[in-house]
Amino acid sequence: MATFRIERLNREFLRDMADIVANRLKDERLRDAMLTGVECSRDLSHAKVYFTVLDYSSAEGVKSALDSCAGRIRGFLGRDMRVRQVPELRFVFDDSERKAREIDALIDRVMKEDSFGKSQ
Numbered sequence: 001m002a003t004f005r006i007e008r009l010n011r012e013f014l015r016d017m018a019d020i021v022a023n024r025l026k027d028e029r030l031r032d033a034m035l036t037g038v039e040c041s042r043d044l045s046h047a048k049v050y051f052t053v054l055d056y057s058s059a060e061g062v063k064s065a066l067d068s069c070a071g072r073i074r075g076f077l078g079r080d081m082r083v084r085q086v087p088e089l090r091f092v093f094d095d096s097e098r099k100a101r102e103i104d105a106l107i108d109r110v111m112k113e114d115s116f117g118k119s120q
Contacts, residue, residue, distance in 0.1 A: 003042075010038045012081065017049065020028035020076045021066075029065035036094045040046050040087055047087035059093050066091040 018035045037050040051066065053059050066073075070089045078086045 002024045003116075006040055006042065009044070009083065010040055013040065013047065013077065013087075015047075016077055016080055017073060021069075021074055024076060025069055025072065027065050027069060029058075029061050030069070033062045033066060036096075044085050044087050046081065049089055049091055051091060052094045052097055056098065062090055063093060093095050 014021060014035060014037065017038070021030050021035065029053065032053045032055060033051050034053065035049060038044070038047055039050075040047045047112055049066075052061050066068050074086045
């Protein structure tokens with residue numbers, strides 16, 4: 001369980017990283033990236049940064065672009081934020097939105113089949 005301080009830092013890291021990716025980095029592959037969450041370790045040595053994309057076929061390209069820009073992102077964070085240590089960034093593809101859509105489709109299909117069975 002993360003402390004209040006870690007949760008606050010997670011939100012601040014997410015906000016600042018989203019700004020850095022959108023406005024300061026010039027890599028065209030990052031245009032599709034949307035950062036969705038950050039989970040820092042208690043000692044701030046590591047952070048998982050979750051991202052998603054609109055076109056799932058470009059996820060690997062976006063991940064490699066984020067991985068290659070991780071050092072520059074850390075540099076920007078170090079200059080912008082007042083923390084003693086900027087965590088090492090690890091980017092993870094977040095496919096929870098796609099899974100949620102699949103579950104919604106399954107629920108809709110079951111509801112449709114259930115209503116069809118009751119009408120007979």
